[in-house]
Amino acid sequence: MTAVDEIKIGGMGASRRRVEDNRFIRGKGNYVDDIVLPGMLHMEILRSPLAHARIKSIDASKAWAMPGVRLVLTGETMAARNLAWMPTLSYDTQAVLATDKVRFQGQEVACVIADDPYIAKDACEAIVVDYEPLPVIVNPTQSLAEGAPLIRDDKENQSNNVVYDWEVGDKDGTDRVFDQADVISKIDLHYPRSHPAPIECCGSIADFNRATSKLTVYMTTQAPHIIRAAVALVAELPEQMIRIISPDIGGGFGNKVPVYPGYVASILASILLERPVKWIEDRTGNLISTGFARDIYLHGELALRKDGRILGVRMKATADHGAFFSDAQPSKFKIGLMHSAFACYDIPNAHLEARGVYTNKAPGGVAYRCSFRVTEAMFFQERMVQAAADDLGMDQAEFRRINFVRDDDFPHRTPWGFLTDSGQYGKCLDVGLEAIGYEEFLKEKEEAAKRGRLLGIGISTMTEPLGAGNSREYDILGIKMFDSAELKIHMTGKALLRTGAKTQGQGHETTWAQIVAHELGLPAEDILVEEGDTDTAPFGMGTYASRSTPVAGAAVAMVSRKIRAKARKIAAHLLEISEEDVEWELGRFYVRSQPDRGVTIQECAMAAYSNMPDGMEPGLENVAYYDPPNLTWPFACYIVTVEVDPETGVWDVLRLVAVDDCGVRINPMIVEGQIMGGLTEAYAMANMQFITFDEHGNCIGSNFTDYLLPTAWETPGIELHEVETPCPHHPIGAKGIGECAAVGGPAAFVNAVMDALKGTGVRNIDMPVFPDRVYEALQTGQDVSGAPPVRTDET
Amino acid sequence: MLIKHDFEVPVDVDKVWEFCQNIPQVAACLPGASLTDEIAPDQYTGNVGIRLGPVQMQFAGQAAVTERDHANRTIVVDASGADEKGRGQAALGLTARLVPTATGTRVEVEQDLQLSGAAAQYGRGMISDVSAVMMRDFATNMQTRIDAYDRGVSPDQIQTKSAGGFGIAIAAAWIALKRVGRRFFLPYEPNRI
Numbered sequence: 001m002t003a004v005d006e007i008k009i010g011g012m013g014a015s016r017r018r019v020e021d022n023r024f025i026r027g028k029g030n031y032v033d034d035i036v037l038p039g040m041l042h043m044e045i046l047r048s049p050l051a052h053a054r055i056k057s058i059d060a061s062k063a064w065a066m067p068g069v070r071l072v073l074t075g076e077t078m079a080a081r082n083l084a085w086m087p088t089l090s091y092d093t094q095a096v097l098a099t100d101k102v103r104f105q106g107q108e109v110a111c112v113i114a115d116d117p118y119i120a121k122d123a124c125e126a127i128v129v130d131y132e133p134l135p136v137i138v139n140p141t142q143s144l145a146e147g148a149p150l151i152r153d154d155k156e157n158q159s160n161n162v163v164y165d166w167e168v169g170d171k172d173g174t175d176r177v178f179d180q181a182d183v184i185s186k187i188d189l190h191y192p193r194s195h196p197a198p199i200e201c202c203g204s205i206a207d208f209n210r211a212t213s214k215l216t217v218y219m220t221t222q223a224p225h226i227i228r229a230a231v232a233l234v235a236e237l238p239e240q241m242i243r244i245i246s247p248d249i250g251g252g253f254g255n256k257v258p259v260y261p262g263y264v265a266s267i268l269a270s271i272l273l274e275r276p277v278k279w280i281e282d283r284t285g286n287l288i289s290t291g292f293a294r295d296i297y298l299h300g301e302l303a304l305r306k307d308g309r310i311l312g313v314r315m316k317a318t319a320d321h322g323a324f325f326s327d328a329q330p331s332k333f334k335i336g337l338m339h340s341a342f343a344c345y346d347i348p349n350a351h352l353e354a355r356g357v358y359t360n361k362a363p364g365g366v367a368y369r370c371s372f373r374v375t376e377a378m379f380f381q382e383r384m385v386q387a388a389a390d391d392l393g394m395d396q397a398e399f400r401r402i403n404f405v406r407d408d409d410f411p412h413r414t415p416w417g418f419l420t421d422s423g424q425y426g427k428c429l430d431v432g433l434e435a436i437g438y439e440e441f442l443k444e445k446e447e448a449a450k451r452g453r454l455l456g457i458g459i460s461t462m463t464e465p466l467g468a469g470n471s472r473e474y475d476i477l478g479i480k481m482f483d484s485a486e487l488k489i490h491m492t493g494k495a496l497l498r499t500g501a502k503t504q505g506q507g508h509e510t511t512w513a514q515i516v517a518h519e520l521g522l523p524a525e526d527i528l529v530e531e532g533d534t535d536t537a538p539f540g541m542g543t544y545a546s547r548s549t550p551v552a553g554a555a556v557a558m559v560s561r562k563i564r565a566k567a568r569k570i571a572a573h574l575l576e577i578s579e580e581d582v583e584w585e586l587g588r589f590y591v592r593s594q595p596d597r598g599v600t601i602q603e604c605a606m607a608a609y610s611n612m613p614d615g616m617e618p619g620l621e622n623v624a625y626y627d628p629p630n631l632t633w634p635f636a637c638y639i640v641t642v643e644v645d646p647e648t649g650v651w652d653v654l655r656l657v658a659v660d661d662c663g664v665r666i667n668p669m670i671v672e673g674q675i676m677g678g679l680t681e682a683y684a685m686a687n688m689q690f691i692t693f694d695e696h697g698n699c700i701g702s703n704f705t706d707y708l709l710p711t712a713w714e715t716p717g718i719e720l721h722e723v724e725t726p727c728p729h730h731p732i733g734a735k736g737i738g739e740c741a742a743v744g745g746p747a748a749f750v751n752a753v754m755d756a757l758k759g760t761g762v763r764n765i766d767m768p769v770f771p772d773r774v775y776e777a778l779q780t781g782q783d784v785s786g787a788p789p790v791r792t793d794e795t
Numbered sequence: 796m797l798i799k800h801d802f803e804v805p806v807d808v809d810k811v812w813e814f815c816q817n818i819p820q821v822a823a824c825l826p827g828a829s830l831t832d833e834i835a836p837d838q839y840t841g842n843v844g845i846r847l848g849p850v851q852m853q854f855a856g857q858a859a860v861t862e863r864d865h866a867n868r869t870i871v872v873d874a875s876g877a878d879e880k881g882r883g884q885a886a887l888g889l890t891a892r893l894v895p896t897a898t899g900t901r902v903e904v905e906q907d908l909q910l911s912g913a914a915a916q917y918g919r920g921m922i923s924d925v926s927a928v929m930m931r932d933f934a935t936n937m938q939t940r941i942d943a944y945d946r947g948v949s950p951d952q953i954q955t956k957s958a959g960g961f962g963i964a965i966a967a968a969w970i971a972l973k974r975v976g977r978r979f980f981l982p983y984e985p986n987r988i
Binding site (some may be wrong): 049050051057078124127128129131133284288423694696697698699700702703706 | 912
C-alpha cells in the first residue's frame, strides 16, 4: 500500500471543478432575497434627491395612512433611540437616517415597512420632505476653498472640511536626495471614483423573536462576525443572542464590508414590529449610496539619477471621502496602505503626505478588489515610473529592471516600513517581455508610426501587501486581524470544515477542501465546507483584502496538522508501536521499519470514536486560530499593447499578457479565474467604469446605462503565465491572488495608451481613458483631466 | 446646464411679442406644460410632465416673469418645481429674445437648467436632445397658436402636442446620432453639445 495520489483526491495543485458551481448554475443558490420567512414584512428606503440640503420638515402622514404600511422610520424615530448616527469603521460617525441635513444625493432619509415591497415603495413616494438647498461640494478643491460651506456641522470641533492630515517617511532625507537629483519627474494624477457593483445588491432580513430574545440577521456581509460584534457593541444587545447569517453572496469586492443604514433600520424595524423585516436594495440605491472606491488625487515626484536609478519618491495624495469617513479598512494608517507604493523598487528615501476631505458625495471608501488604497498606490507608482522613464529617455522595461529589489535582497525593508520577503521580479518581467515579443513590437511600432498608425505598449509591475493582519498592525475597532478554521473528522472519515472567512465567489468550498486533502490525504469530495453563520463558524474576520488564503487558508492547514498529530497517536495505538516509529505519507501512517504495515487516516478517524488509546479524549475535532507573521507579497507583471485610432480616439487592445507569482497555487484553475476576473475589472476601470458628479452633486453613473460594466464582447483576450516563489512564512507557501490583476492591471492599459501618444506632448489622460478624452488630447496636445464636476457633454 | 436654441416663426416680430405677453398662451405651447393658477401678476403655479427614457416625472411648481424688456423684446422667466413623487427637483432660468428677420421672427431661447434626483441621474445624456425636440414642438405650437389667435379662435379649441412618448425618444436619438456623426466632419470643439 502506498500514499494516495494527491491530484486524484483533489489536493493541492489539482484544477478541481468548483463544487459551489453545481448549485449556482442550476439556479439553486440561496441568496438573501431567496429567503422567505413566515410573517415577513418589506422595507424600502426614501433617499435624498439633493446632494446638500437642510431638512426643514418631513411629513409622512400620507404614507402612514396607506393600507399595508406598518411603520415609517425617520431620523427623528432613530434619534429617539440614539440610533440616528452610527460609528464607522474609520472612527468617524455616519447618519443612519438624516436628521439635520442631507449630505449626499441618495442619502437615506426615511424607511417604510409594509406588507409588500410595492406598497413600501409607493409609501416612500408619499412622504413629503421639505428641503432647503445648500451649496454643493464635489471635489477637494471646492472642499478646501476659503469660505467653503461646512459639510460636517454636526461634529464638534470641526471647522473645515478636512478629515485628516497624515504623513509617513523621512521628509528631510527625501528633500536632500531631491536636491541632488539629475532629473525630477513630476506628474499629477486622479484615480477616479469607481464602484464595485456586485451583481447582487445589498440586503438583509432581520428577525427578532421577543419570546427567545434572539435576533437573527440574514445579510449580505463579507464579515459576519464583525457585524455580530458591532451589533453587540453599538446596540448593546447580548452577543450570544445575535446570530448573523451570510448566505450565498453574489459578489462582494469590498462593497459588502461596511455596515449600511439599511441593515440598521431593518434590525430596528424588526425589534419594534416583532416580525421579520426584509430589505433588498435596488441597483441605483447600490450605486449611489453604498461603498464607492478610489477617488484620490496625487501629485507625484521622483528624484532620478542620469543612469536611471530612482533616488527618492515624494507623493502628495488627497482623498475625497464623501460625506462621512467610513472607509472599510483595518489598518492604523489613515490612507490605508498607500505607502506600500514602490515596494518592488529599491528606493532609499521616500515621503508621503496624505489629506482626506469631506465632499457632498456618497461615503464608504471601500477597497474594491484590493487592500485599502493599494490599487491607487500601484496605479500611481506605475504611472509615475513610466513618466520617469520617458523623462530620462530610457526604455521603460530597462528602467524598471535596474530599480527592482534583487532576488538576493530579501527580506527587504521599504522606506515606508513594510517588509517584503520573497520574489523574482526580474524573472517575471523577462517572462512577460518574452511572451509579448517586446523587441519585435518596438520595431513594429516604429514601422507603424511611419504610416501614421499609433501603437503603444504599457507595462505594469508591482508587488502588493495582501492578507491582513498580522494583528500587531491590523485590527477593526480593536479586534485583531487573525482568522480561524474548525475541522471535524467524522468516524467514517468524512469531514466538516468551517472557517471565519466568507466566500463570495472565491471558491472556498472547493479550495479549503483541497488544503485539508493536502494535509490529511482525505479526498476533497469527502469534506464539506461551511462558512458565514456566526452560531456555527469559529470567530474570524471575514473575506476581503485577499486575506482568505493567507490567513484563513493558513488556519485550515494548521487545524489539519493538529488533527494529524492526534491521528498519529491513534495510529501508534492501532499499530501497537511507539509514536516515534510512526511515519506519515499522504493519507496513511505506517511503521518505519515495515512500510507495508500501516493504517489510513480514515481508519484512525474510526478509532477516534471506537478504539482510542487509554486516557485519550474521544473524537477527532479541532480548531485553529492563525495570526500571520507578515503580509504576503505576490508579484505581477502585466503587459498590454494597443493601437489608438487618431481619427476617433478609440483604442483597441492588441494583446494582454499576465505573469503572476502568487506562490504555491492551491487550485490553478481558480487562480487563473481570479486573474482573468481582475484583468477584466482593470480593463473596465481604464476604459469605461465611471462614477462621477455634476456641479449640483447629481451622481452620474447611477445605473447600468451610464455605469458601464464590461462583458465578454469588449473584454480583451488574456494570455496567462506563471512564476512560483513560495511565501516563506505561509504554512503551504501560498500568497494572496484575488486582487493582483485588478490592482496592477489599470496602469498597464493607461501606460499603453500614453505610450502610443508619446511625442504629442500629452503626459496624462485620467481614467476612464474614453475615446473623446484621447481625441481631445490628440487635438490639443494637452493632458485631459477627469475630475468632477463632469462637463455637460461627458456622459 | 446651459442649453441654447433658436427657431424661426414666419410671423411679424410685433405680433409674436404681443403673443408672448400672454403667459398662459405661451405655456400652452410648451409640450407637457400647463398653468394651474395665477397667484399674483406675472406669477403662476403649474405642472410640467416629461418622460426621460424609463422615468416619467411630473413637476409641480411656480413660474414668475422676472423681466420684460420691451425695447429689446426680451422676456425672462424663472421657474422651479419638484417631482410630485419626490424623485427630483428642477430650476429653470429661461430667457427668450425676439429678433426680426426678413421672413418673420427668430426666437432665441437660453435655458439655464438645474436638475437633481432621478431626472439628473437618468436623463443627463438626453436632456439637451430632449430639450431640442421640445423647442421644435414649441415653435410649431407657437405658430399654430399665433395663427389661431389672429383668426380669433378660442385657445381652448387648439390642440397642441404633449411631451414625451415615442416621438420624442426617436427624435432625440436622431439628434444624438447626428452629434456623433458631426465629430467626423467638423472641427473639434470639446464643449459642443
